[in-house]
């Protein structure tokens with residue numbers, strides 16, 4: 001292929017995908033966490049991002065959302081090159097990330113966590129104050145839509161919530177604020193069987209609502225249940241990319257383990 005054709009192909013990939021990460025390398029001192037990784041997410045697609053411990057999965061999504069800076073490579077979101085200064089900027093652009101532990105602020109209320117960084121305000125005379133009542137109402141409504149029904153008090157802090165409830169808040173928040181991409185980094189790692197089913201159902205619902213999702217998990221069965229495509233990393237490099245129709249959970253385990 002000549003250079004012009006390669007460039008045309010690349011432009012096509014950029015336009016066809018919601019996310020395109022092109023040749024991403026990330027180093028932490030001497031540790032090479034990612035080396036020339038390509039990664040894409042289509043519109044309305046659920047991608048299972050898989051790989052063994054230390055493969056570079058978290059680093060990849062944290063590079064996408066601006067938590068880390070890439071040493072090499074380019075990132076495109078919605079057809080434009082981006083380089084988010086922090087996850088806050090990524091959120092504003094439509095990328096919501098839920099980490100297992102860092103997604104919510106423990107000592108803040110459910111309602112404040114739901115609105116974090118996007119608080120509603122109202123005027124009392126010349127003074128602007130947070131509109132707690134309205135925020136409580138909207139949070140309660142949106143969270144009941146993701147199945148968080150047994151929480152009545154939006155002013156309670158989130159530290160008593162279960163892992164599943166926390167994930168539900170992150171997912172409900174993404175949907176309410178119109179995110180186009182939801183990133184879930186091992187959302188089910190500490191969940192019970194019932195809560196895992198709930199979170200996986202929410203992932204499918206997010207897709208039904210038009211979102212794209214990056215789901216990081218160690219569980220091939222979970223990934224297989226909800227993802228359309230699988231991207232497997234190994235030692236910071238692309239290892240395999242498989243469509244759902246070409247694989248099954250047992251096969252995926254073999255690939256993740258590097259035996260296939």
Ligand SMILES: Nc1ncnc2c1ncn2[C@@H]1O[C@H](COP(=O)(O)OP(=O)(O)OP(=O)(O)O)[C@@H](O)[C@H]1O
Nearest residue numbers: 028031032033051052053054055056057058059060
């Ligand atoms: N902040 C950091 N400083 C130094 N090294 C890091 C940092 N973050 C990640 N690494 C290293 O980069 C590599 C990739 O780590 P990463 O957390 O992305 O892997 P992972 O695929 O998410 O693994 P896991 O499944 O265990 O979460 C590992 O060798 C890790 O030790």
Ligand SMILES: [Mg+2]
Nearest residue numbers: 057058059185
């Ligand atoms: Mg990780």
